[in-house]
Amino acid sequence: MKNIFNFFLLLMVLAGCQQNNIQEQLAACQQELSEKTEALEAALNSSESENLSLVHTVYLNVKDDISEADRSRLIEGIKTLASIPGVYNLKTGSFKDLGDKRALSEYEVVLQMEFLDEEAYRHYQQDSVHIGFKKSVADLLAGPPATHDFILQ
Structure with a gap:
């Protein structure tokens, strides 16, 4: 046992x-x-x-009297654009005065992203996240955004 x-x-x-x-x-x-x-x-x-070929840059003229909370809301809203399919390498930042008189100093905030092609860009323009972002921050802008798009070579 x-x-x-x-x-x-x-x-x-x-x-x-x-x-x-x-x-x-x-x-x-x-x-x-x-x-x-x-x-x-x-x-x-x-x-x-x-294979990225299209770069989309947006310049935002922000109202002078917005609060830090509103500025943070703007930046966080920009960051949500990275969730849109086809958006790559989203970057955002605030203007830095380096003493160049040619600088676009009236645009305090800039964002830049890349797309594979124009079709991806057009999809981004119609995406509900992008449209919602534009509506949610319209009250923070002093005027319409300026854009610059170019093809990488």
Whole structure:
């Protein structure tokens, strides 16, 4: 009877060790899958960004009397445009006076993004996120935005 008990005890210890080993292997596989998924997504984004050809720049003339909260709302609203399919490399910033008299200083905020082509740009123009953004910040602008679009060469 003692031998049977010892045998079952030995089986339980071995089974426990094997389960720990399986869990460690599973965790390692999950980590490797996560790393490979990230690498694949980065490669796909990289290959798409190599084909970008259209750059869209928007200059915003912000009212002089807006609060810091409204300025933050404007910047956060701009950042939501990155969620629109086809928008790549969205950047935004505020005017920096470097003493150049030619500078477009009346435009305090600028945003720039890239598209694969004109079709992607036209989709962006009709996207509900873009339209909602324009409506939500119209009261913060002193005038209509100015834009500049160009093709990368």
